[in-house]
Amino acid sequence: MTPHASGPLAGQPSTALLTDKYELTMIRAALADGTADRPCVFEVFARRLPPGRRYGVVGGTGRLLERLAEFRFSDAEIDVVADSLDDRTIDWLRNYRFTGDIDGYTEGELFFPGSPVLSIRGGFAECVVLETLVLSVLNHDSAIASAAARMTSASAGRPIIEMGSRRTHEEAAVAAARVSYLTGFQSTSNMEATRRHGVPSAGTSAHSFTLLHTGPDGPDEAAAIRSQVATLGVDTTLLVDTYDITAGVATAIEVAGTELGGVRIDSGDLGVMARQVRAQLDGLGAHNTRIVVSGDLDEYAIAALRAEPVDVYGVGTRLVTGSGAPTAGMVYKLVEVDGIPVAKRSAHKESLPGAKRAIRLHRRSGTAVEEVLLPLSATSPETPGLEQRDLAVPLVRSGDTVSGLPTLEQSRSFHSEVMVTLPWEGLALSQGDPAVNIRVVPPAGN
Amino acid sequence: MTPHASGPLAGQPSTALLTDKYELTMIRAALADGTADRPCVFEVFARRLPPGRRYGVVGGTGRLLERLAEFRFSDAEIDVVADSLDDRTIDWLRNYRFTGDIDGYTEGELFFPGSPVLSIRGGFAECVVLETLVLSVLNHDSAIASAAARMTSASAGRPIIEMGSRRTHEEAAVAAARVSYLTGFQSTSNMEATRRHGVPSAGTSAHSFTLLHTGPDGPDEAAAIRSQVATLGVDTTLLVDTYDITAGVATAIEVAGTELGGVRIDSGDLGVMARQVRAQLDGLGAHNTRIVVSGDLDEYAIAALRAEPVDVYGVGTRLVTGSGAPTAGMVYKLVEVDGIPVAKRSAHKESLPGAKRAIRLHRRSGTAVEEVLLPLSATSPETPGLEQRDLAVPLVRSGDTVSGLPTLEQSRSFHSEVMVTLPWEGLALSQGDPAVNIRVVPPAGN
Structure with missing residues (x-):
């Protein structure tokens, strides 16, 4: 049995309205004030795991890439949004095609609080319009994957x-x-x-x-x-x-x-x-x-x-x-504008400014010991006795999904391998802290 | 702004595979042993409300009727299911069209533990194949509607x-x-x-x-x-x-x-x-x-x-x-075969046998005081001083959606009216019992 269709809405016009209105009104304002094309980096991460959970599992990446390819504003979509937009914005939407880059953790990978599981780079407007679709897919699928992984683990091979x-x-x-x-x-x-x-x-x-x-x-x-x-x-x-x-x-x-x-x-x-x-x-x-x-x-x-x-x-x-945790709580945050790290300072909703590179450190036995977030352009840190693994892989380049991404079967094998790297206490079902700590390396000079 | 499309998958072949495999294997066995066309009544109900909740709200009825109209097995669907079925079943699926009747509580209506919110009548096979789609739509939409109604009530008009x-x-x-x-x-x-x-x-x-x-x-x-x-x-x-x-x-x-x-x-x-x-x-x-x-x-x-x-x-x-309650916990149970009431006797999963009629009793002030379930063919009980309201309305007759069903705006008005009938303690947010009790009137002679 091989899969027949590429996505849930094959034949349907578009996924473009699976979108919050404010993304469109922001685009309108950004087009008007000249900021719409400022180079931006958005990152997706969960501030915390569900209470007591020790790890999360990235789910939905493959499905998201299919839905993104269907993200187009045709007349049918324009009709719906036109009354709150001006002609310039409508023209922009009509010609919309994401032209930027997306990197992300491999589907099936473990994540922890703060792990930048997806990075979206491009002009402000072309990136911000994807916010809702990206989060809907990743929040749902990662929540279910995270619960499912604990069940698989508890089943001990049955x-x-x-x-x-x-x-x-x-x-x-x-x-x-x-x-x-x-x-x-x-x-x-x-x-x-x-x-x-x-x-x-x-x-x-x-x-x-x-x-x-x-x-x-x-x-x-x-x-x-x-x-x-x-x-x-x-x-x-x-x-x-x-x-x-x-x-x-x-x-x-x-x-x-x-x-x-x-x-x-x-x-x-x-x-x-x-x-x-x-x-x-x-x-x-x-x-x-x-x-x-x-x-x-x-x-x-x-x-x-x-x-x-x-x-x-x-x-x-x-x-x-x-x-008990039907959503993964992931957010989609602007972290860099024109090379300048940015972050809001709202109470309890802080985020880490700047585009990040994520590396997981493993003992030679394979066990993960730490996840390090460092500035995207930083060189690899010295980690004597530990092996380093870059967690993000290219998913989209200049708007096109890269070729050779893992099939569902391959992601299944990958997940099975990565579960072995979880420290043993991570598999406990009792309430506990995240099994892998995240260490943030600030930009040089900070 | 009027709605444009009739359903989420406009243009998509079919909703027929939003179905659990066992429905198809049961049809195969029922076709083989001659029971596939036995007249059956299935009912949808929730055994309980989420912990502490005092009422539930029926959501999704309108959406369900649209999805049912798209429930057809074309070649694309047959391809997927063929390898576990025989030719007779495949032919049956290819010609499938629901020809029975569906009654249900109006969308926006209140429900309580045991309320038969939907009744499906027809041959066994044509009814059982709808089980998953019916439950998916009603369980999701009713869970959200039930939570939303409490939020609307708490907002006190804001x-x-x-x-x-x-x-x-x-x-x-x-x-x-x-x-x-x-x-x-x-x-x-x-x-x-x-x-x-x-x-x-x-x-x-x-x-x-x-x-x-x-x-x-x-x-x-x-x-x-x-x-x-x-x-x-x-x-x-x-x-x-x-x-x-x-x-x-x-x-x-x-x-x-x-x-x-x-x-x-x-x-x-x-x-x-x-x-x-x-x-x-x-x-x-x-x-x-x-x-x-x-x-x-x-x-x-x-x-x-x-x-x-x-x-x-x-x-x-x-x-x-x-x-906190992402699913409404509704089940789809066979309650009558060829006029004979049936029910399984599994521990903690009992259901009430026999096709039921649901009547809500109201004081003259409008306040609901009780919901009575009686055999479908029973005459109305004597309820001195109380007004009676039949809760189920015809939704589908001989496979066709009846005309004149409420629009979303009309259901919104209906819901607003029916919330006023909830006893005052039903609006409390503290944990409590269902605000309206259900009384079961057994068939005469029992």
């Missing part, structure tokens, strides 16, 4: 199926399936994620299918099971908790035989149920029948089930809502 | 601007803007919501515009303000907290004069700042200059600012993330 589409906006669902796969989930229930992003799909049946097999004499669970096994084969996964779970398992093995692929438990105390069902399956000789558990699982519940005979996790609500 | 697009998925942002307007927000920053749904837009400038006006000699806030006033007029709203807020206000009035439309404060202790800025503005003679506050506002922060001289609220992150 497969996880993403099944949360029904609990989030229908388009957010597709993006969530994509980044959960990026962090190591095995598959998704979402068919559009299979189409768009090539994520493997999974799914067999719901309680409604069992209930459908109800006649005047009452429920007939065996009929539902016979039907599913007849069409999907004995390797299918059967839901066994519609009525009585022990009776459900007995019927499942009676109908499908001991080579039944799996049973799914979606209710009750999943740990207790898994043990009980495992004993029952083993007693019936179904030693290879897998146990899939689902139902409000998050990273904590997954970890709590480590000692139980669970083979596969199904995760929904808590994944698509970022497990 | 206008709220929705500005959260950057903190959520770019398409979820458009839907969030739509339902926040539904519950009484004044406008949105999101231009696509203006295009698609006709929501009024708002926005003037960001801190980056002030920072852009930095030269070799340092920041020049006055230049930024002069530029904005020159292009957007003195009625514009100026950001005054980029550097020093007192200096910012002084410069704003010096440049724009005492008829300046507004100043926005986006940082610091908003209550303290609002008082200080109001005093400063009044001292300068700018008595009509409005104060707009923004920055991590939610319903609690809005309520806490009631006594402060705030004129307009800007709300972002907490709105688009449902103020």
Whole structure:
């Protein structure tokens, strides 16, 4: 299965109105006062991680680059915005095409408070108009990726199926399936994620299918099971908790035989149920029948089930809502104008002025020990005994997406490698500080 | 400004893959065993409200009906799903068109735990395939509408601007803007919501515009303000907290004069700042200059600012993330097959069998006192002294959306009327029980 379409709105006119109005009114004023083309650097970063989280995962970069390519103002978009703009601004929008450069952390990379995960360089107007789209994609996808990575880590190698589409906006669902796969989930229930992003799909049946097999004499669970096994084969996964779970398992093995692929438990105390069902399956000789558990699982519940005979996790609500942190809190800040570092001084919203270069320092074992932010043009610092890794890679040059960017599969491998570099305390689920500290090297002379 | 396009994916092939795979495999099995066309009733409801919430607001109905009309399996969709299906199922999908009926609570209506907010009636297969799309739209939009309604209520008549697009998925942002307007927000920053749904837009400038006006000699806030006033007029709203807020206000009035439309404060202790800025503005003679506050506002922060001289609220992150409850927790359950009530018996996931009719009882003053669920065919109960209101209205008949459904503006008026019927304790922001109790009348003979 290879992905078919390049983006969610293939055939749709444009992504250009996924934009806050103030970006357009600022462009109008900047065109009028001659500042619209001043060379600027904007940076995207999160001021903090969600409470207690020890790392974040960059998600959405690949998807963002596709959406940026669709960012054009045609007549249909101009019609909507024209009444608050003047002719000069309208002409400018009509000819809009981003011509600058974008660098960013590789998708799947770890980030910490202050990490400049994306840098956008170009004229003020052409950069500022991308603010909302950039943040929407990165804030959503990174929030889900960050939660998903903790779940993957908690699962300790057992497969996880993403099944949360029904609990989030229908388009957010597709993006969530994509980044959960990026962090190591095995598959998704979402068919559009299979189409768009090539994520493997999974799914067999719901309680409604069992209930459908109800006649005047009452429920007939065996009929539902016979039907599913007849069409999907004995390797299918059967839901066994519609009525009585022990009776459900007995019927499942009676109908499908001991080579039944799996049973799914979606209710009750999943740990207790898994043990009980495992004993029952083993007693019936179904030693290879897998146990899939689902139902409000998050990273904590997954970890709590480590000692139980669970083979596969199904995760929904808590994944698509970022497990308590549905947005990554990233901001898009102007840090340099015409080579001059700038920053606002608002209380609690300070940012670091100046375009930055980010380097992560690793022990020879691979473990990350520190992230260093230094002025973009600075030479590499002396770090005896530590290896240095530049975190940003070129994504866009003169408005064009660079070639050879990683596929989703490649980003998945990259993420898996980078997770190994996280200091061991970073994998703890308990509340803690960021696992990697950020050190800022001020410009020379400061 | 009237909405231009009918839906988010105008021109896109189909919404049919915004679907969980198990719906397709169930259809395959049901077609094989002859149960695919059994007459079924599915109902959508939330088992509970988010912790402490006293009511929920139905959001997304109008948007859902548009997405359902785009639910078709063309070759492009069939390609993606074919490898797990047989020819019979593929043919069935190719000819798929929902032919059943849908009833639902009016968009903007209140709901409580167990309220059957949507009922879908038709053959099993044609109904079950809509499960994910229906839930995605209603769970997202109702979560945001429910949070937004509390913010509108807390604002006690002061206008709220929705500005959260950057903190959520770019398409979820458009839907969030739509339902926040539904519950009484004044406008949105999101231009696509203006295009698609006709929501009024708002926005003037960001801190980056002030920072852009930095030269070799340092920041020049006055230049930024002069530029904005020159292009957007003195009625514009100026950001005054980029550097020093007192200096910012002084410069704003010096440049724009005492008829300046507004100043926005986006940082610091908003209550303290609002008082200080109001005093400063009044001292300068700018008595009509409005104060707009923004920055991590939610319903609690809005309520806490009631006594402060705030004129307009800007709300972002907490709105688009449902103020702690980013999904409404609605489920899509088969409740009746061939006239036989059905329900699973899984622990903690019970549902009420049988197709239901929902009636809300009101005092003559209008206050809602109870919601009664009775069998669909039951006659109205005796409720002396109370007025009865059927909550469900026809939405789809024989697969076609009924004509004359409310526009967004009409739903906004409806919501405003229905909020008045909420018992007074329902408006409290403190944690509490649902404001309206649900009483279930079992079928005769039970």
